[in-house]
Amino acid sequence: MPFAATILVFITIALSLIATVTLVWMMHAWLSPRSYEAIQAGETLPAQHSFSVIVPCRTEREEVMAETVRRLVNQSHPDFEVLISLGDDDLETISTARRVAASDPRVRLSINHDPVKNKPRQLNTALAECTKEIVGVMDAESLTEPGLLSRVDTSFSGDQVDVVQGAVQLVNLHSTWFSLRNCLEYRIWFRSRLHGHAERGFIPLGGNTVFIRRALLEEMGGWDGDCLTEDCELGVRLSARGKRTVCVYDPAIVTREETPDTTKSFIKQRTRWATGFMQVLSKGEWKRLPTLSDRVNAFWLLSVQYMAAFAGLVLPISIVTALLGHFPMPVALLTFLPLLPTTLTVAFELLVLHEFGADLGVRVRAWDYLWLVVCTPLYQFALIVASLRAVIRFAGGNFAWEKTQHIGAHLSNPAEVALQ
Amino acid sequence: MSTLINAPDLTAPTLERREPSSLRQRPFLGRRRGLAVALCLTLIGSVQLVNLGGWPVFGDDEGTYVAQAWATFGGHLAHYTYWYDHPPGGWLQLAFFLYPLHLLGLQPSVSLSRYVMVGYTLLSGLLIYRLGRTLRLSHWAALAALLLWGLSPLVINEGREVLLDNIALPWVLGSLLLATSTRRLLWEHCASGLCIAVAVLTKETTLVIFPAVLYAVWTHSYRPTRRFSILGAAVLTVLVGLTYPLFAVMKGELLTGSGHVSLQQGIIFQLLSRPGSGSVLTAGTAAQSVLMSWLSLDPVLPVMGALAGVLALFVRALRPAAIAVVVMVAMALRPGGYLPSMYVIVLLPFAALSAVGVVEVAMRAVQPLDTVRSHAGTAVNIALCALLLLPFVPNWASRDLHEMSVPANDPYNRAINYMASHLSRHTRILVDDAYWNPLVQRGWSSDGWSGPIWYFKLDLDPIAFTQHLPNTWHSVNYIVVDQAVLTNLGPHTALPLVNQAYQHSTLIQQWGAGQTQVQLRKVTG
Secondary structure (H helix, E strand, C coil), rough: CHHHHHHHHHHHHHHHHHHHHHHHHHHHHHCCCHHHHHHHCCCCCCCCCEEEEEECCCCCHHHHHHHHHHHHHCCCCCEEEEEEEEECHHHHHHHHHHHCCCCCCCEEEEEEECCCCHHHEEEHHHHCCCCCCEEEEECCCCCCCCCHHHHHHHCCCCCCEEEEEEEEEEECCHHHCHHHHHHHHHHHHHHHHHHHHHHHHCCCCCCCCCEEHHHHHHHCCCCCCCCCCCCHHHHHHHHHHHCEEEEEECCCEEEEECCCCCHHHHHHHHHHHHHHHHHHHCCCCCHCCCCCHHHHHHHHHHHHHHHHHHHHHHHHHHHHHHCCCCCCCHHHCCCCHHHHHHHHHHHHHHHHHHHHHHHHHHCCCCCHHHHHCCCHHHHHHHHHHHHHHHHHHHHCCCCCCCCCCCCCCCCCCHHHHHCC | HHHHHHHHHHHHHHHHHHHHHHHHHHHCCCCHHHHHHHHHHHHHHHHHHHHCCCCCCHHHHHHHHHHHHHHHHCCCCCCCCCCCCCCCCCHHHHHHHHHHHHCCCCCHHHHHHHHHHHHHHHHHHHHHHHHHHHHHCCCHHHHHHHHHHHHHHHHHHHCCCHHHHHHHHHHHHHHHHHHHCCCCCCCHHHHHHHHHCCCCCCHHHHHHHHHHHHHHHHHHCCCHCCCCCCCCHHHHHHHHHHHHHHHHCCCCHHHHHHHHEHHHHHHHHHHHHCCCCCCCCCCCHHHHHHHHHHHHHHCCCHHHHHHHHHHCCCCCCHHHHHHHHHHHHHHHCCCCCCHHHHHHHHHHHHHHHHHHHHHHHHHHHHHCCHHHHCHHHHHHHHHHHHHHHHEEEEEEECCHHHHHCCCCCCCHHHHHHHHHCCCCCCCCCCEEEHHHHHHCCCCCCCCCCCCCCCCCCCHHHHHHHHHCCCCCHCCCCEEEHHHHHHCCCCCCCCCCHHHHHHHHEEEEEECHHHHEEEEEEEEEC
């Protein structure tokens, strides 16, 4: 029994630690007045740079793609080009893209002829055709605000800025059972966590609304053509070389996106991300970070955060074990410790949801707050399934691309209409 | 008086004079200021330490907590059935300090535990100074509050005693200090909630400070993230506080049932069925005699503090301390409640801070601002502080010297030595709780029933009769009668069996006289 008690205590402390570290990262923007103010929207200065915006597309629907491009050409910035990046086998989308591109001379097509089709390879082909100073990536279903490029331009004028990560926001709160949590997750990631990681000097970049100096990108050899999360991989390589990333969060220029349309596609997306993070972890670029604490931080970010999902499974098991196993009272009481950071996390999430609604003009109803709490175990379960799938796929060397389907739910969002 | 009531306007220039940024970047204490605080704490510590075991008389409550701390060494919360009289946080902390000493060969006793209390008092003192500073008192005013509190004969008297309130006090002060921090970090507000929860788990009555904590978090947090601060503090307070009922649930003792104690019973006893102390305003009530015992030790700090607490409500910066004072005083004035003498412990630091704070605000009102920062201003400040403290000096000095010299526990020590050299180790002795550990150390049984027995257990613990002492008081060989025991005897006693033992006993030896008298009596069944 003492052995079992020791194991139980160890598990409890590990769970508490994981939950607490996750909570602290998540709360970065709200931890102090300084960090809160650091994320405030800044002013926009006159343009000083030029932009090539790549829009990687694969089997996209015309109305989704057309709206994305229409928004891009409406950018207030004076000097930019748009490259619609396509695979040569995707003939239907190519013809759609031709129609869309005909509307504006600044829009071009970039066709990838690689036998293996995936996002990073399409991006690399497009990169070779870019002519402007800064390269940006916009997903096919992203709705940009007109001031975005100008604001990013201003951020590049800062001290030694190599990368600017813009914010992406999911706004279709009510499309599926998991949409609410998914939207909140994005909100926390772009509004808070990412800024903390940027400040810490290690940042897995997002694949959307991300801008990098073209010269630097070419010097780095572009994106990793075999990685499932090429965005994260590039971020790790840039971090290891000490490149400076600035995150921009301003509700006025946030890029709007949609959540996956079904549970299946959500799990596929998360499987891809998790597998990609494992690839990045095993590639080992993060080991080139200068200090031990940097490397521990990187390791944590690339791996341990997936354990957070499992924590949700282990916690009830350890409490039930403690209650039924006739453990000493202090040990049994201790198993409840992880509930402290966990409950605090959910409580803060409710406030973040409130702030999110107010910031983006999205109506959050009383039912939404309740649902946020109620669906937490389900959401955790979906993440666990995705993580397990990722482990299996990674072990079997299966790195095929599972694309997320875009149906355009964000186009008909009432909040979206209100903003127009 | 109207000047004071208008004080909010007068505090504004006071606030502007201090640059918040310099305050933020300053280390915990500046070097010279730190030295001044250290000197004050040394003085307070010395006054506490001289005659620490001599005054006041070892109380039965002190013995209770020491014995329960001792019981935790063996994995129990008490050596009798733990019946949810208080949450165990206080004696668990005491055990944390006593256990290493126990391993070194120093056995737990009230006199040893009083050294731990000095540590707690000094920590509280440091936190009072810091809290004074975050409540925007000047350095000199914060020092004055520290001394006003630390040298009060009432604080010396209560602070030396091994009481849960003394252990809870640094947690209460820490909670408010974190809540009022100028750095306004979210973790500080969460930690503030955690601290007040620990205070409540140490002594449940500190829950009355919770409104002051919430108020402080609300007013001192960063406006855009205020909701997070309030929710963080509240969630942590509630969750940590819930560990106590959780503990009861896991032991199957949450609700009243036959054959076991319960948290429900404990709460009902403390809140409802415990005989009230009457109103402090009614002559002859227990509440009034408690109040009189405070005022006889120090009339200044409680009275001045209570009045200043009301005035300080009108000074924005002082309001957290003022709320603490006003709520605690209101609770004490509530007729029919239970008012124990240690209740004043948590009130006094806030009384001192309010008193000094109100005086300082009044001084700022009459003093031209440009002299405030100059050396002349400092000199005036020192002079005014001295002037403020002067009227109390004669009374305090004589009371303090009394407490630092009178050997009130001589009869206690002599009684224990006598029993150790004259009585068989196989005797049952009814004692007040403070005698229990010393007798166990001297060879008597530690099972609680076949050696020294907490006297009231004979009547109040159901298993005394059913399992251990079927012949009730006839099974007892001796009874040690001191003031604590005497006050519970007599015709209307709630302890009839102890009373019987007393009535059927003959005096063997007695030590001391009056309040400190101790008698050893043989029970002749």
